[in-house]
Amino acid sequence: MNTTLLSRPILPFLALVTAAVVPLQAQTTSASGVAAVVRTLTLSQQLAGATLPTYGGVNTSSLDAASLPGLLSASALNSTTTGMLDVQDVSAQTTSELGSLQILNGLISAQQVLAVASSYANGATAGSDAVGSQLVGLVVAGQSISSMPAPNTRISLPGVGYVVLNEQTVTGNGSTASGITVNMIHVVLQNALTGLKTGEIILGSAKSAVSL
Amino acid sequence: MHRSLQSALLPGALVLLLGAVACNADEQPLGPGAVDPGTVMPGGKPGGGGGEEASDRMTGGGKLGEDRDFATFGFQVRPGQGELEWQQHCLDGVTSTPTCTFGGFSFHGSTITSYTTNPDDPAHCRTWTGSGEVKLRDPALAAQYDGTYTYRVDKACDYGEPGHDTDYMSFTLASYHREARLTGGNIQLHAEQKNGQHTIAMEVITP
Numbered sequence: 001m002n003t004t005l006l007s008r009p010i011l012p013f014l015a016l017v018t019a020a021v022v023p024l025q026a027q028t029t030s031a032s033g034v035a036a037v038v039r040t041l042t043l044s045q046q047l048a049g050a051t052l053p054t055y056g057g058v059n060t061s062s063l064d065a066a067s068l069p070g071l072l073s074a075s076a077l078n079s080t081t082t083g084m085l086d087v088q089d090v091s092a093q094t095t096s097e098l099g100s101l102q103i104l105n106g107l108i109s110a111q112q113v114l115a116v117a118s119s120y121a122n123g124a125t126a127g128s129d130a131v132g133s134q135l136v137g138l139v140v141a142g143q144s145i146s147s148m149p150a151p152n153t154r155i156s157l158p159g160v161g162y163v164v165l166n167e168q169t170v171t172g173n174g175s176t177a178s179g180i181t182v183n184m185i186h187v188v189l190q191n192a193l194t195g196l197k198t199g200e201i202i203l204g205s206a207k208s209a210v211s212l
Numbered sequence: 213m214h215r216s217l218q219s220a221l222l223p224g225a226l227v228l229l230l231g232a233v234a235c236n237a238d239e240q241p242l243g244p245g246a247v248d249p250g251t252v253m254p255g256g257k258p259g260g261g262g263g264e265e266a267s268d269r270m271t272g273g274g275k276l277g278e279d280r281d282f283a284t285f286g287f288q289v290r291p292g293q294g295e296l297e298w299q300q301h302c303l304d305g306v307t308s309t310p311t312c313t314f315g316g317f318s319f320h321g322s323t324i325t326s327y328t329t330n331p332d333d334p335a336h337c338r339t340w341t342g343s344g345e346v347k348l349r350d351p352a353l354a355a356q357y358d359g360t361y362t363y364r365v366d367k368a369c370d371y372g373e374p375g376h377d378t379d380y381m382s383f384t385l386a387s388y389h390r391e392a393r394l395t396g397g398n399i400q401l402h403a404e405q406k407n408g409q410h411t412i413a414m415e416v417i418t419p
C-alpha cells in the first residue's frame with residue numbers, strides 16, 4: 001500500500017525525467033581559456049583563466065597587468081568562455097587575449113595576442129576552428145613576424161628551447177563531436193645540455209569542445 | 213564643453229540623422245548612465261523597438277574587426293538575466309576612428325532589462341538591453357568616464373555554423389557603436405520547444 005501511494009506521484013515524474021535525460025546524456029560542451037600559463041621548476045601560475053560551467057553560460061576572467069620578473073610581463077589579460085548544452089545545437093566559444101607582452105626579457109615580444117576557439121555540433125555536422133586568432137607586432141629573437149604563422153610553426157631558440165606559434169590541436173569525428181585547443185605562443189624551455197624540458201610559457205590559450 | 217562619446221563617434225553619414233542626439237550629448241557629460249544607447253541606432257533608426265518579448269536563449273562569443281582595431285565579446289542572455297563581456301582593442305591608442313575615439317576599454321554587462329526578437333529577422337536575431345561597468349584603458353579618460361552604463365545589443369543574429377563570416381553582432385554603448393559579421397567565433401540561438409519548455413539539460417534534470 002505504501003508502495004502504491006508513493007509510486008503514483010513519483011513514477012510519472014521519473015518517467016518524464018528519464019525520457020528527458022536520456023537523449024542528453026551524450027551531449028557535452030566544454031571550454032576554457034587562460035591568457036598566460038607559466039611553469040618552471042620552481043613556479044606554476046595561470047593568469048586570467050576562465051572555464052565554462054558544465055551546462056553552459058558565460059565565464060570571464062581579467063587582469064589589468066601581470067609581471068613575473070625575467071619570464072613574462074603583459075597587460076590587459078582576459079579570457080571569456082561561452083556556450084550552452086542544448087538538444088539540437090551545442091556550441092562553445094573561447095577568446096583569450098593579452099597585450100604589450102614581453103617573454104624572457106624581450107626574447108619574444110608582441111603588441112597583441114588573441115586566441116579564438118569555436119566549436120559546434122548540430123546533429124548533421126560538428127566542427128571547430130580558430131578563425132579570428134591573431135598575433136600583432138610579434139618579434140621572435142629579433143625577427144619580426146608580420147603575417148599570421150601557419151598552424152604549429154616551430155622556431156628554435158638556441159640555449160633556451162623552442163617556441164611553437166599558432167599551435168592547434170583538433171579532436172573529434174566531424175559529425176557528432178569536435179574540439180580544438182589553440183595556443184598562440186607556446187615556449188618550451190629546455191636544459192641547454194640535456195635537452196630535457198624544464199618548463200613552458202603559454203600565451204593566449206583557448207579551448208572549446210562539444211559533442212551531441 | 214565636455215567630451216562626449218555621442219559627438220565624438222558619430223559616423224559622417226549619420227550626423228544629420230542624429231544631429232539632435234549629438235546636441236543633447238554636448239550638454240550632457242558621458243557620466244554613468246548619462247546617455248541612453250537606445251537613442252543611437254545603426255542607420256539612424258530610432259529606438260529599434262517593435263520586437264516581441266523572446267522566451268528563448270542566446271549564447272555567443274568571438275570577434276568583430278581585425279588587426280589593430282577589433283573587439284572580442286562573449287554573452288549569454290535569456291529573459292530577465294544574462295551577462296555580456298565586451299573588449300574593445302585599439303592598438304594605436306586613442307584615435308579618431310569611430311571605434312577608438314576613447315581607446316580600448318572593457319565592459320561587463322551584468323543585468324538585462326529587455327530581451328526581444330528583432331523585427332528585421334525574428335527567426336534569427338535578438339535584441340536586448342542592460343547595464344554594466346565600463347573601464348577605459350586610457351588613464352585620463354578612465355578617470356573621467358569609467359562607471360555604470362546602459363547598453364544595447366541592437367542585433368545579434370545566428371545564421372548557422374560556423375559563425376565566422378555569417379553571424380552578426382551590433383552593439384551600442386552610449387555613442388560607441390560597432391556592428392559587423394563575426395570575424396571569429398559563433399552565435400547560437402537556443403530555440404524554445406513547442407511545449408514552451410527549454411531543452412537546456414540543466415533545467416530538465418534538476419528536479
